Structures are given as C-alpha cells and as structure tokens.
Amino acid sequence: MTKTFDIAVFQGDGIGPEIMEPTVDILTRLGSAATQYNLTFTNAPAGAAHYAKTGESLPDASMAAARAADAILLSAMGLPDVRYEDGTEISPQIDLRKALTLFAGVRPVTVKKGQKTPLNMPADREIDFVLIRESTEGLFHTQGRGEVTKDEARETLLITRDISEKLFRFAFDLAKTRKDTGRGPGKVTCVDKANVFRAFAFFREMFDAEAAKHPDLTADHAYVDATALWMVQKPWDFDVMVTENMFGDILSDLGAGLMGGLGVAPSADIGLEHAVFQPCHGSAPDIAGQGLANPFAMILSAAMMLDWMGIKHDNVEMRQDGERLREAVEGVIAQGDILTRDLGGSATTQVAAAAVQRALFGDE
Numbered sequence: 001m002t003k004t005f006d007i008a009v010f011q012g013d014g015i016g017p018e019i020m021e022p023t024v025d026i027l028t029r030l031g032s033a034a035t036q037y038n039l040t041f042t043n044a045p046a047g048a049a050h051y052a053k054t055g056e057s058l059p060d061a062s063m064a065a066a067r068a069a070d071a072i073l074l075s076a077m078g079l080p081d082v083r084y085e086d087g088t089e090i091s092p093q094i095d096l097r098k099a100l101t102l103f104a105g106v107r108p109v110t111v112k113k114g115q116k117t118p119l120n121m122p123a124d125r126e127i128d129f130v131l132i133r134e135s136t137e138g139l140f141h142t143q144g145r146g147e148v149t150k151d152e153a154r155e156t157l158l159i160t161r162d163i164s165e166k167l168f169r170f171a172f173d174l175a176k177t178r179k180d181t182g183r184g185p186g187k188v189t190c191v192d193k194a195n196v197f198r199a200f201a202f203f204r205e206m207f208d209a210e211a212a213k214h215p216d217l218t219a220d221h222a223y224v225d226a227t228a229l230w231m232v233q234k235p236w237d238f239d240v241m242v243t244e245n246m247f248g249d250i251l252s253d254l255g256a257g258l259m260g261g262l263g264v265a266p267s268a269d270i271g272l273e274h275a276v277f278q279p280c281h282g283s284a285p286d287i288a289g290q291g292l293a294n295p296f297a298m299i300l301s302a303a304m305m306l307d308w309m310g311i312k313h314d315n316v317e318m319r320q321d322g323e324r325l326r327e328a329v330e331g332v333i334a335q336g337d338i339l340t341r342d343l344g345g346s347a348t349t350q351v352a353a354a355a356v357q358r359a360l361f362g363d364e
C-alpha cells in the first residue's frame with residue numbers, strides 16, 4: 001500500500017534555495033517511482049531574508065507546518081548582516097530544535113578508502129563515526145538572552161537530567177544498531193570537560209548510568225580538547241561520540257573538515273516525535289547565487305531523512321531508497337570527475353546534482 005508523507009521544506013537563505021531545489025527534485029522522483037510511499041512538500045518560509053522583509057524569522061504558519069509534517073528538510077538559515085535587535089543573528093533552526101525538542105544532533109563523519117581527506121591517512125584506513133551533539137540546551141541555553149553590561153557578559157550552560165537521559169539512550173541505541181549491522185564495534189564515547197566543570201561531571205554521571213544498562217557495548221570518556229586532537233590523529237578509533245551542544249557544534253565542523261569540507265557534511269536533529277534534516281553548513285553568502293554550492297550535504301541529509309522515516313514507519317522501500325541515495329552520492333564523489341569547486345572540481349550545483357540523478361535513475 002502506498003502511504004503519503006508530507007515534508008515541510010525550509011529553503012532558507014543564501015545558497016539554501018539553490019541546494020534545496022535539486023534535492024526536492026530527487027526526492028520527488030524517488031517518491032513517484034516508489035510503490036510503498038509517496039512524498040508531498042509544504043514550503044515553510046523562514047530565515048534572515050524573510051525577517052528582513054516581514055519582521056518575522058519563523059512565522060507561526062511555518063512552525064505549524066513543521067509540527068504537522070512527517071519530517072522537516074532545511075537547507076541553511078542566517079545572513080551575517082541581518083540581526084535581531086539584541087545583535088545576534090537570525091537562527092530559526094535553533095528555535096525549531098528547542099520547540100520540537102530535537103535533542104540529538106546526529107552528524108556522521110565518513111571517509112571511504114581512497115576518498116580525499118586532508119589527513120595523511122594509511123591506505124587501508126576508513127573513517128566512520130557518528131558525532132551526536134545535544135541540540136537544545138548546553139551553552140546554547142541562553143542563546144540570544146545572555147546578560148551584557150558595559151563591563152561584563154554572561155551566558156549560562158544548562159545540562160538537564162531529562163534531556164541527558166534521552167540523549168544517552170539515543171547514543172547507546174545507535175551504537176547497538178551500528179554493532180548489530182556490522183558498521184561499528186559498539187562503542188560510545190562521552191566527550192566533556194568533567195575535569196573542570198561540575199555540569200560536565202553531572203553529564204558524565206548520567207552517561208555512566210546509561211552505560212551500565214548496556215553491558216554488550218563499550219563506554220569510555222574523553223575530554224573535549226583531547227578529542228579535537230584525536231579526531232585528527234586517529235579518527236578511525238571513534239564509533240559513536242556524544243557531547244554537549246557547543247562542543248558538538250565545533251567538533252562537527254572539524255569532522256566536516258576530515259571529509260573534505262562542509263559541502264559533504266549532512267546532519268539530522270532528532271527528537272522523540274519530530275526531526276529536521278539539514279547540512280552542517282550555513283548559507284554560504286560568499287558563493288550564493290553563482291551556482292557554486294555543493295548540493296551533496298543537502299542530498300545526504302535527505303537520505304538521512306528517508307532512513308529515519310523508513311525506520312519510524314517500518315517502510316522498507318523508503319529505507320532502501322535512503323541507502324541508494326547515499327550510495328549514489330558516494331559513487332559520484334568516488335568517481336571524482338563531476339565535483340563542485342569546494343571538492344576541487346568545476347561542476348555547477350545543477351550538474352553535480354544531475355550526476356546523482358544519473359547514478360540513481362540511469363538517466364542519459
């Protein structure tokens with residue numbers, strides 16, 4: 001039986017619409033060819049340009065569309081020159097994460113054998129780990145509400161039991177799935193700064209409590225500064241790592257760097273009910289409107305969306321399509337002759353996306 005799923009689409013700012021359009025084209029084609037599912041799309045205006053025009057960064061109607069949708073696709077939001085009155089940038093993606101309690105920011109880092117990486121990696125090595133960034137609290141708790149006087153500025157880092165327990169359960173479940181499918185050794189690393197901050201000792205305590213429930217998995221701890229070093233020196237040692245919001249924001253860009261750049265770094269912000277799928281990168285105003293944007297991170301985020309919906313709704317075809325889509329992008333990257341400028345090629349956004357369609361559908 002064919003089931004229809006509605007996707008809320010946040011095209012966002014800068015290169016956002018340029019990478020969203022080919023992604024929605026691919027998803028539409030996959031949905032039309034499928035027999036077990038069909039996709040519809042609801043446009044949800046939001047972001048910095050929308051704020052500049054209307055005074056609203058995340059209109060109620062867009063928030064309602066996000067809540068009503070089966071999944072949410074988001075390209076990138078924010079522009080350096082458009083700011084709220086408090087001086088911070090327009091960032092409705094943070095509001096979405098908080099409003100929909102999307103505590104698990106899932107940011108996979110993979111470098112296949114032979115894929116370009118700035119690391120001098122032994123030929124027999126591959127990188128394959130998942131960084132889970134808590135995405136609703138931590139140092140982002142007072143985002144936009146920090147106290148600033150003439151002589152002092154203050155922000156608060158918040159770690160709660162409720163969110164941490166959900167976060168760690170998610171991390172161990174993911175490690176178990178990866179182990180069961182032969183993808184990883186079944187190890188979760190808690191990345192913190194428990195040597196200095198009581199909040200992180202509390203974080204670690206809750207991690208250890210969840211770890212005790214999973215004797216079949218390995219749990220370890222690493223300080224965030226050492227983790228940055230090891231992500232460069234021996235990234236193949238990680239399986240699932242789980243960390244606070246700000247640490248995860250920074251380390252996930254380092255992870256993107258290992259893969260060759262932000263243009264190939266997908267992500268998913270997942271809660272118990274809802275999820276947003278978006279690249280790790282921003283609106284790239286420096287290259288917007290020139291056809292230079294790499295669409296792969298956005299397309300890979302769409303593949304994560306199919307994975308998530310396929311599991312949630314037990315829709316085998318959708319899961320298979322998620323896998324096929326990811327393999328198509330990986331195939332184009334491995335082939336190496338049709339790449340955008342950030343990966344050393346000269347293909348436009350449209351040409352790179354068309355190569356993925358060819359790999360998927362066998363187009364001429």
Ligand SMILES: NC(=O)c1ccc[n+]([C@@H]2O[C@H](COP(=O)([O-])OP(=O)(O)OC[C@H]3O[C@@H](n4cnc5c(N)ncnc54)[C@H](O)[C@@H]3O)[C@@H](O)[C@H]2O)c1
Pocket residue numbers: 015075076077078079080089093262263278279280281282283284285286287292293294295297342
């Ligand atoms: N998730 C998001 O929506 C998100 C993430 C990060 C930054 N931002 C916002 O985006 C704006 C720009 O921020 P920034 O410049 O620090 O980060 P950015 O990620 O937009 O760009 C950083 C660098 O990476 C390049 N880049 C990014 N995505 C690319 C792609 N798909 N293809 C090719 N090159 C790509 C850019 O050209 C730039 O040189 C800011 O307003 C920021 O707040 C949004």
Ligand SMILES: CC(C)[C@H](C(=O)O)[C@@H](O)C(=O)O
Pocket residue numbers: 077078091093094249280282
């Ligand atoms: C643009 C910004 C608000 C966002 C964040 O800090 O979470 C981005 O850097 C990300 O990694 O998704």
Ligand SMILES: [Mg+2]
Pocket residue numbers: 249250253280
């Ligand atoms: Mg970031």
